[in-house]
Amino acid sequence: METQTFPSLHTPPLPTLPFDLIADIFSRLPVKLLLQLRCLCKSFNSLISDPKFVKKHLQFSIKRPHLVVNSTNNLDELLLFDSPMSSIFSISTAMQTHLSYPITPINVGYGIPMGFSSCDGMLCFAIHANSVVLWNPSIRKFKLLPRLQSPSQINPIFIYSFGYVRFIDNYKIVSISFSIKDHIDVSVNTIGTDFWRRIHGFPYCNTIRGSGVFVRDSVNWLAYDASSSSLHAIVSLDLEKDSYQKLSIPDLKRENCTLGVVTDCLYIFECNDMFFDVWVMKEYGNKESWTKIYNIPYMKDHVFYSYAKALYISEDDQLLINFYDLTSKKLKLLIYDSKNRIWKIPDIHNIKCISNSEVYIESLISPFSRG
Numbered sequence: 001m002e003t004q005t006f007p008s009l010h011t012p013p014l015p016t017l018p019f020d021l022i023a024d025i026f027s028r029l030p031v032k033l034l035l036q037l038r039c040l041c042k043s044f045n046s047l048i049s050d051p052k053f054v055k056k057h058l059q060f061s062i063k064r065p066h067l068v069v070n071s072t073n074n075l076d077e078l079l080l081f082d083s084p085m086s087s088i089f090s091i092s093t094a095m096q097t098h099l100s101y102p103i104t105p106i107n108v109g110y111g112i113p114m115g116f117s118s119c120d121g122m123l124c125f126a127i128h129a130n131s132v133v134l135w136n137p138s139i140r141k142f143k144l145l146p147r148l149q150s151p152s153q154i155n156p157i158f159i160y161s162f163g164y165v166r167f168i169d170n171y172k173i174v175s176i177s178f179s180i181k182d183h184i185d186v187s188v189n190t191i192g193t194d195f196w197r198r199i200h201g202f203p204y205c206n207t208i209r210g211s212g213v214f215v216r217d218s219v220n221w222l223a224y225d226a227s228s229s230s231l232h233a234i235v236s237l238d239l240e241k242d243s244y245q246k247l248s249i250p251d252l253k254r255e256n257c258t259l260g261v262v263t264d265c266l267y268i269f270e271c272n273d274m275f276f277d278v279w280v281m282k283e284y285g286n287k288e289s290w291t292k293i294y295n296i297p298y299m300k301d302h303v304f305y306s307y308a309k310a311l312y313i314s315e316d317d318q319l320l321i322n323f324y325d326l327t328s329k330k331l332k333l334l335i336y337d338s339k340n341r342i343w344k345i346p347d348i349h350n351i352k353c354i355s356n357s358e359v360y361i362e363s364l365i366s367p368f369s370r371g
């Protein structure tokens with residue numbers, strides 16, 4: 001009697017992928033999924049925790065920027081919204097993720113986050129002037145830095161900047177503090193250390209406005225003349241040599257200006273009577289390399305602006321601009337399409353009053369360790 005055979009019900013084993021291919025696939029995935037994969041097996045955990053993989057993942061994340069908006073919708077409520085930059089520029093309503101601050105005022109004394117800066121997936125913000133928090137919301141880790149003292153000043157104002165320094169392959173937080181006596185102190189903390197190092201010899205006693213901007217292993221500030229409120233120069237601190245220098249500025253009205261960085265170049269965003277002008281220093285330190293790349297007319301029926309900053313410039317030359325509306329006394333977001341020379345208002349729900357906004361990317365970088 002002939003025996004009848006049936007096909008096997010067992011699924012054939014999946015082909016084994018080369019480890020390099022797995023690493024390449026994983027490096028393109030969002031952080032949330034990577035954190036889940038890390039729990040599946042030891043080999044995945046080892047790969048995702050490897051510093052080389054963390055850097056490789058960062059390179060792909062840079063191509064997918066987000067916008068983080070700090071919103072004070074109510075007097076007693078501080079909200080943080082994260083939206084993919086692609087959705088900000090789209091016609092539809094921007095996608096949002098509500099981020100919860102990792103630390104409450106009770107942990108560090110009374111106060112609320114006083115602005116923040118962003119670099120490689122980490123946010124640096126101050127609570128109660130001299131209390132600083134470094135936080136990666138993607139991996140839900142934060143570090144409270146040691147309190148900063150300023151013995152030479154009474155009731156000083158602290159402004160913090162945060163960025164990556166290539167020559168040491170690590171990140172630094174730079175604090176600049178000043179008081180009504182015009183004395184300026186600068187201190188630096190390097191990630192992985194628990195102390196601040198004072199850098200003496202700040203060359204000017206003029207007014208500093210806004211956070212410093214990191215570019216080419218230096219941090220740069222706009223220095224204003226205290227008597228005339230006009231822009232005096234850019235003060236640059238070389239973080240490798242611990243030395244200061246003055247960078248010349250282009251020929252502009254020197255009143256309402258902000259400093260930023262685009263494609264690793266310094267830029268000045270100027271508000272004059274009828275236009276926003278964007279100047280870029282194409283060769284760092286070379287005054288002759290200042291070039292005006294945008295001349296942006298105000299919106300029709302425009303309001304009065306006392307502050308404006310270009311947060312992001314897209315590949316198709318659309319500018320995301322954060323500005324202070326003197327009429328409503330609020331920070332607002334606008335998009336300027338430079339090719340079609342039209343203004344757009346991004347559709348972001350649940351945000352009534354912006355207190356700060358920064359470009360942000362997801363990353364696996366820990367606030368406790370080197371870059």
